Amino acid sequence: MSNEKQYPMTAVGKKKLSDELEFLKTVKRKEVVEHIKVARSFGDLSENSEYDSAKEEQAFVEGRISTLESMIRNAVIIEDEKNNDKVSLGKRVSFFELPDGEEETYTIVGSAEADPMEGLISNDSPIAKSILGRSVGEQVKVQTPAGEMDVKIISIN
The missing domain is CATH 3.10.50.30 (Transcription elongation factor, GreA/GreB, C-terminal domain)
Structure with missing residues (x-):
């Protein structure tokens, strides 16, 4: 068994995270790569703020992808209990x-x-x-x- 943190969430919450992950991998990654290409065309990378900004954006996107993958992998779905006597997760x-x-x-x-x-x-x-x-x-x-x-x-x- 892994020692990774578990993330309790509803099925709807897991779906939202999965949708965000899919968007980041299929759309946002491509946008960032394009930003980097455009910024490189501006010349000297040592004094290129557009390039620095695009690389920071890439680091953020890749970090978020990694976080989402871990959260989804370690998700614990909160079951919808029919008992409404006590306050519990999902209520x-x-x-x-x-x-x-x-x-x-x-x-x-x-x-x-x-x-x-x-x-x-x-x-x-x-x-x-x-x-x-x-x-x-x-x-x-x-x-x-x-x-x-x-x-x-x-x-x-």
Whole structure:
């Protein structure tokens, strides 16, 4: 068994990573190679900022490809449990910040597919760590960088 880090994620999250990897390998790599060719045509490479920029872009793309390949290879798909009694990975959870906060709803996913702006929070986030394993109706203290807050879980789907 490999000692590589495992990446919990939903099947949808793995598909998004696979799509990004395919785009980088089939489209972006070719674009970067073309940028390098054009930049080389400008002459002296030692003072060629376009060439330097294109090589930096190539390094970034190749690094991202390597990262995505590792994440996909070590993906652990989160099974959709039918039990909505407890907060777990893959669940959509709604809660109120107490005493009078607004309702917030997030889906708890692996760090590889977290996107808070889309309502997807990492299982490693302070909120997720605090509510994992909890039930509807429970009040939970959450330690955040901004301080402690209390939340009440109102639904799990």
